[in-house]
Amino acid sequence: MTYCCGILVRSGLVMIGDTRTNAGLDNIATYRKLHIFEKPGERIVALAAAGNLAVTQAVLSYLNEGIEDPETGEIKTLMEMPSMFKAAQLVGDAVRKVRTVDGPSLELSASGFDVSILVGGQIGGGRLRLFMVYRAGNFIEATEDTPYLQIGEHKYGKPILDRAVTYETELLDALKLGLISMDSTMRSNLGVGMPIDILTVERDALRADRNIRIEQDEPYFHNLREQWSTALRQAHLAIARPPYPPVDDGHDASVPLHRHSA
């Protein structure tokens, strides 16, 4: 399993990925899922990948080595793409290329052909953008209305993003909320685990701002998890108990009760 999220706010981009890869519960390994393609001043593009590890690794190899354009014969690599839209298209092309080779045999297995990839960043004079590429190679983009995208085990970490993240959220607050989202996911799914890779990119900087691996015992993240846990406990303790009255004595017992509250 995997959990990665990307958050696009006015001031920049956050991308976060866990590193746990598993083939069954008895075969667990650590693989980096957040990959950065950077030439400061010209481009910063980050990929976060979920799904079959063989597929995501093959996609990355194609993006590094290049994919031949069937019309021109030209070899295109991610580092040469002139825009984020073209970069997302190239990732989609790479996904389709791997699917052509590995898809049919993977579809015969239980796991199937499974991959989804976040592509975030900025190239040259273009906008800072964030896309999610599906297994079909098509993709959607984060917008001001919906400024985050998730891949992998997305449900446990979605509520905090839903409630708290807007396009106007400050970059470091977005990072903090992404880390809370990752914490919620790791608590509920053993397939998502430490260490965590994070990237922040300031809008128009065309380079990585923060590019850090958070290890198990890193003090800030450890405190964040503790504080969040404590705050949730205090939050539910602070809510009064339900005032709903008990059932009256002597009600007709043989039929289901459908008493409605006032």
Added chain:
Amino acid sequence: MTYCCGILVRSGLVMIGDTRTNAGLDNIATYRKLHIFEKPGERIVALAAAGNLAVTQAVLSYLNEGIEDPETGEIKTLMEMPSMFKAAQLVGDAVRKVRTVDGPSLELSASGFDVSILVGGQIGGGRLRLFMVYRAGNFIEATEDTPYLQIGEHKYGKPILDRAVTYETELLDALKLGLISMDSTMRSNLGVGMPIDILTVERDALRADRNIRIEQDEPYFHNLREQWSTALRQAHLAIARPPYPPVDDGHDASVPLHRHSA
């Protein structure tokens, strides 16, 4: 979609179910999913059902009208079962009976044969118990270590139960936590919706304690949702921003950065 949960604590049992049924997003209806079989002083048994509505309604009809014992020819109804274990077995028998009739044709459709049922309550001198019956008709039981069970859209509402519910939680606190769990689920999945049916049963009372439908504008639940939302906002605002330092200037830009935190 559906979300129901059952929480078994030392002092009693809580069962909560939403009422939204949908066949696609354009076909939404309200159906009660929490069903109560009660004879005060003798038995209180509650069922919460998720899955194909035709299947769960057929299961309930079998439990009301009775299932013939293939060996004795005797007709057995849920209201006659002498123990909670026998009651859960009868629910499993009813699931298998419906599967015999409807399973093969349902398996040919996209939805498949899909049902899961919580069975909670107490009969005669037996213990207060809570079971989850699977589509195969087999079942598991809640224990002191894992005092809650969920069916349907379970992921969004699981973290609060995981963090806060123990076997020693007071009955009304368990109800409150179940309502927070329901709130988290309804916020994230449109297929889970108001009104909500709740049941509380005190241990050894052999009758319903609270049996209430919470409508959209019910004041306590409305306040609980507001308070929880506010508390979550305060909780993440109270956590400091990440202190991670920016990337140094002048790093080698052509290779991915793998800087590790201290």
